[in-house]
Amino acid sequence: MASAHSSLSHDGRRTELREFLRSRRARVSPGDVQMPDSGRRRTPGLRREEVAVLAGVGVSWYTWLEQGRAIKVSGQVLDAIARVLLLGSAERAHLYRLAGLNPPPAPSVPSVEPSPEVRRLLEAWSPRPGYVRDRHWNFTAVNDAARVVFGYHENDHNCLVSFFTNARQRALHQHWAEAAPDVTAAFRADAARYPDDPEFGRIAADLAAVSPEFAELWARHDVAEHTSAVKAIDHPDAGTMIFDATLLPLPEHPGHHLVLHNPRPGTDTQQRMESLLRQHSLVVPHPG
Template identity: 60%
Template sequence: MPSTTPVAAGDRRHQLRDYLRTRRARLTPEDVGMAPGGRRRTPGLRREEVAVLAGVGVSWYTWLEQGRDINVSAEVLDSISRALRLNGPERSHLYILSGLNPPRGHEPGTATVTPELRNLIDGWMPRPAMLRDRYWNLLAVNDAARTVFGYGDTDHNCLISFFTNAMYRAMYVHWAAVAPEVVAAFRADAAEYLGDPGFDRVVEDLGAVSPEFTELWARHDVGEHVRVLKAIRHPEAGGMVFDKSTVTVADHPDWRLDLYSPKPGTGTEERMAWLMGASARP
């Protein structure tokens, strides 16, 4: 969260002044569909031209670019971003310098999993790996995750599978003890996107088929993702324990990549190798 101390605020305003000036200087009137307007003493757009393009007052924009201590809204910053042709990272930087939390990255459902990311997930083989979005929807799952954890073609959401996939539930050691933590973590994630109907849909869909989830959701418990170990008892391979590492995808901050590694000294690597070999045999 941007700092609000006097020194930090003054430094932000100083950087904001230079940032807006340099973004304005790199554009010409022709770039934004405006008439050239005669000779210019300095390159780029004039302040009044940016104000017109953004739909804000010239004096107000001048004060903003001068780094004065004025209130700004996300809507106005978005208008200025469009006027200055800012890309995603540049827009986020404008928010930060203006003292606001930057907007979320990609809107849900607008991005696809790149081949490079899929190669990473498949390259984690023979260890399990999966990619999920903000709603815990499964975007990509490698063959090891399907074989070891019992994910099938109908599994599309981690939370829903946790409560409704019978094979997964039967394998998960201490499932009943872990369930409250899982629901509390999902509620914490949902709280970061208040008003996002995608979370409501997951809750409604799962609540319609799982009284256990409904009871836990009604507690309103909130918690962090604290589980770094995953212990299962596979019906064919036996007990396995995995270290779990969760990585945020840099260009999709609401995506999480879950990578599982056999815990040393538990025999998991040998059992997993046998299981993956058995699944590959006809």
């Protein structure tokens, strides 16, 4: 049964590869790749032999690839084909997967400020807490609700560092000790996405030098990935509040995430949060 299922999956991948390459080839005109147009064509886009020549591969080999035959492929050749077919980063990664290869690591990109649209979304999320962090877990934007509820201040620049070194953060988190291993493992998983980026190692080394707890957890080499979490807060002015946190990737900025927190249903978190924000003169909209 297992081998039959594997064979079906393999055949499905080959079929998808064939249709994907044909559709990408059809949308590229000779002029798009600085080739002279040789007149009327029976079908739109580049011919197979033109893709092969531009990519520097044999015409027969490219034909076999597009037919989904079992041939050996390399990342270098797929990159050449991706350039000819003008594939975007997501399409390039898709091509790798359909050809049976792991996509190359995401390129390291600098931390960027959130777009005006993301900033408006973050502010519109108030009175619920939210923030944006880059691939190194540096804060790039924090709304006022997050500052009040989670105690973030101007000197909190990095989510990981604050979690381990900010005494207020530790006191606020109801289950800090239980959460610490997962937080560390998630940072290591993110670091693995950018193996050539030394900043992850620098952050980890600097933090390990000042936090024995982080040093011990980092040495375990545990890895975990998650896009959601439950955050329980014991706030000195509002009592216990429980939030569902959701991490939303920002595709235009690889590695950046919008992190939004919602009061957990079935708790009185919403009421406690709104009362706390009023104490800090933050506007809380009336229901309805």
